[in-house]
């Protein structure tokens with residue numbers, strides 16, 4: 470199979486048919502990607518039915534603690550949603566196309582709003598672990614691109630990236646934060662390949678480049694969403710101060726634990742956001 474057919478729009482259509490047959494998907498108001506430690510939101514989805522990734526053509530097992538590996542259909546705040554609990558990270562050895570392939574499947578299932586979440590290290594010094602950061606823009610520092618190769622029928626060849634994070638949805642997130650009284654930060658997410666956390670020198674470089682938070686996901690998804698003209702929004706949960714910002718060594722257990730503490734705030738904010746779509 471060529472690069473594009475394995476994880477492209479035709480494969481996504483076929484996967485969507487399989488999922489429709491299993492879950493009877495109705496047009497969702499949003500598709501939600503749940504990041505490390507943020508999978509608890511899945512428990513808030515009512516009347517939910519799910520398919521394990523193993524049963525979706527082109528999907529892979531997820532082996533990272535805090536990532537469950539299922540596609541869920543149900544309602545949040547009374548609105549129809551799809552959710553992905555678990556994603557394919559490039560640091561697991563997946564190509565950028567594969568990392569973003571689930572977004573193509575969500576699009577094929579009728580989603581036109583994509584909401585992504587992730588765990589990230591805080592670069593801006595005013596950020597504290599547990600903060601929720603609205604993603605205003607991103608830096609693709611993965612040195613890979615999910616659109617590399619033949620252009621897909623759903624995509625623009627040269628997508629505009631002047632507003633990959635929808636100003637309309639950012640405004641809705643801010644309104645939702647205000648309404649629920651949940652404090653939010655906002656900033657620029659830098660996506661790196663991982664899997665090692667950054668060195669202090671790299672974090673200083675990222676700060677110079679304009680990054681406020683750093684993580685190992687999300688960017689391929691946002692690029693593919695942009696190429697398909699989906700509206701995209703996202704929240705980074707700041708799980709730790711990035712390397713060198715604090716002296717503490719970093720570890721994944723801490724990332725998952727901070728996620729667990731933020732789970733309720735995150736779920737409340739996302740539900741309010743979904744109710745406004």
Ligand code: HPA
Nearest residue numbers: 588589590683684685711
């Ligand atoms: N760096 C990269 N990815 C991360 C971090 C970090 O400090 N924290 C959570 N994900």
